Amino acid sequence: MTLLTAIPNEMPGRNQDEDKFVRLMDQLFVALPGFQSQLNSIIGEINALVVDANESKTAAEGFLAAIIVYATNAANSASAAALSTNVTKWVTGITYVSSDIGRVVWSPTDFQNYRLMIAGTSTIDPNLEDGIGSPRMWRKINYEKPALVVSANTATLSTDKIAANSTNGSFTITAPSNPVAGETWFEVFDYAGTFAKNNVTVNFNGGKFEGVTGDTFILDMNNLDIKFRYIDTLKGWVAR
Secondary structure: OOOOOOOOOOOOOOOOOHHHHHHHHHHHHHHHHHHHHHHHHHHHHHHHHHHHHHHHHHHHHHHHHHHHHHHHHHHHHHHHHHHHOOOEEOOOOEEEOHHHOOOEEEOOOOOOEEEEOOOEEEOOOHHHHOOOOOOOOEEEOOOOOOOEEEOOOEEOOOOOEEEEOOOOOOEEEEOOOOOOOOOOEEEEEEOOOOOOOOOEEEEOOOOEEOOEEOOEEEEOOOOOEEEEEEEEOOOEEEEO
């Protein structure tokens, strides 16, 4: 930071005699240019500090936003981890409610962990249905769900990969109920290359499709493979 050089303490005044007035004016005139230069430098330095302060403020705001996102993700992870703690052995006949979705049990058949996908009474060992066989309540942890071959009317769950076999005739696939915006999706592809002959209809279970209530999607071209994703209540489902 530039330092100011003090100007003379005694200032010229009109009550002074002529010689003293002239001497003090000369001293003041000599000091003023340097004082002005130093003052201009200080003003420039202050402006630079203001710019730096604004940049620091912006950086701090960005850092704070990142911390908030991190904290939110950490809280979500903690909630998921809480559901996975104290994993118990699967026992037949237990009824699970919607608040239990996400809980984890281990199968006495293969000793692997399975996560609850839907509410209901569990009577089938998770190892035997694992997101495929009815009622598809469980899915193995860190396990990619295999394609589900269907040839008749079928209700899907989120993340289902439907291999639609319309060799013997047309049928309808119904989208998951109670979809979650940005998270719920399912995929349908032509198992036998017969969509053109026997169409498969996707019904959106009372939800909108591309913003239209009650609309359906007709799969009528061979070898189609389309993923349907739920966006929100306004847009509903979209096909991509």
